[in-house]
Amino acid sequence: MRRTTLTDWVCGVLYVLLVLVLLTGAPRAGGVLHAVGSLLAVSLLAGVVRRRPLTALALTLAGATAVVVLPHHPSNAVLTLAYQAAFLSFLAVDLVVGYIVATRTRRVCVAAVAVAFTVQLLVIGAFSHGDYLILNGVIGLLALVASGMVGLLLRERREHEVALRAQEVAEAVTAERLRIARELHDMIAHSIGIVTIQAGVAGRVIDTQPDEAREALRAIETTSRQTLSGLRRTLVALRQADLATAAGEREALAPAPCLGDLERLAATTADAGVRVEVRISGEQRTLPGDLELAAYRIVQEALTNVVRHAGTGHCRVGVDYGDEELTVEVVDDGCGAAETGSGHGFGIIGMRERVGLLRGRLSAGPRPEGGFRVVARLPLPETAPAGAEAR
Missing domain, CATH: 3.30.565.10 (Histidine kinase-like ATPase, C-terminal domain)
Known part of the structure; x- marks a missing residue:
């Protein structure tokens, strides 16, 4: 656990350092290069996203905002168009938001979507130029909505799979209970029927025909022993948790009856x-x-x-x-x-x-x-x- 936590912190620090290197090492590079570089840097946060998605969301928001804010603003129209591509770095934020929607509680999901939307709206509103304001805003909103919808679909699929597994477990338990009930009924009903009849015979002839009464009692004893053995075999099958003990007892018991x-x-x-x-x-x-x-x-x-x-x-x-x-x-x-x-x-x-x-x-x-x-x-x-x- 400590090693995993240390790894997450190291990856988070490396992500921040890598984004800073991209921005300070080539401050006048195009926004496309900065955006692509920051998106690739998000791969360092794979483990952080899985175990600490809120931390990953904070890091990606900081990185994407830095990619847009820190470089110098170009004045040339062509460079301005290229600079607007820096907003693509917020795709990393959208990916993390989608993961949060798919895996976390609804309250956390709402908070994550609200924070991501607010930050993107403020950054796009402050650093978009002219006609690109509406374009960047619509694209950013659509990307956030798309990631949220994908997260919802994945969430519903996972919940459906969990429900199916629970239903399969319940059906398996019911089927096993029915099997045990049938086994006990078939075994005990036959034996008890034989015992009842033999006991009645012994009770009627015990004074006049003691030999027949003794035979009936022997049959009762034999049938009772067989029933007890069958009950023990069934109970051993129900106690599968203690495998060693169960295996030893099963070896000493008779096999299941056959034709x-x-x-x-x-x-x-x-x-x-x-x-x-x-x-x-x-x-x-x-x-x-x-x-x-x-x-x-x-x-x-x-x-x-x-x-x-x-x-x-x-x-x-x-x-x-x-x-x-x-x-x-x-x-x-x-x-x-x-x-x-x-x-x-x-x-x-x-x-x-x-x-x-x-x-x-x-x-x-x-x-x-x-x-x-x-x-x-x-x-x-x-x-x-x-x-x-x-x-």
Whole structure:
């Protein structure tokens, strides 16, 4: 910070010295040369403009005024015309004003524009000759207005970009919250449904059939442990700030579920009293993790609805590995209640959100012949066509 401040002061002093050298070294040179020289000297103030624009404005005002005031007034008409070009040095002031308008508060902008306009008006009024008074005044005013308008455009563009970034952050936060809500719902709803049913079974047969009660309690323990592991994995994902700790915990946790875990899911559902028949067709292969997780969660939520609402002891799960899409189907022959997952929860809503994120299609509803049917069609990415399994 001290080095930057020292550099700014050095550059400011060099700018002043360079302008004085231009004026005293060639006092009778044309105004065009003085103006061009002072404009080039402004390059020394690049860092000052960025960090201390008001200081830069004061220096450029002093330099431009000196370029107009200090040289001797020529008497020849041609020299007088050339002398009027010295007012071009105020373009440096206009550039600094434009930067201030683009980057500083409105109060500072108004003050900077007022000071620059007043100084230019006084200098042009005092040192313009004859007909050049109006010409120099109009040109100076137009240049100041143009720099201010450019600054306003840059300011609006920057504010728009900031608003867009804020909106993107808000949308990302909302999307992440929805993803976490879906993940927790799909994981906990299934597990709690299994635990509830097994607890009811254990409560009814604990006196008459203690062996079955013990089996139900074991199923409750297993399901609870799996749910706890999933909750820990989700919480670790939410605590990304502590990367070292999070990485260590993630290594000790099981990976996210995939289609390869359907048999285990079917066994868990069977413990709750619903036998699941799993049918896999097509060329089975490894798919992207988000697609496999979505397919697994859709099957899990559909099985949860079967256990809770269908009132049947059997259902069928079908997974078809197509060339262009993965099709997941869950069919039962139960009561086929239309309100399954929609009127009393967020099951169907969560399924539609998962499928929508992957640009797929979902149909869920009662079957004409009885029961309920859930079908999700998830498009496969082009980078993973049929037959592209690992070799």
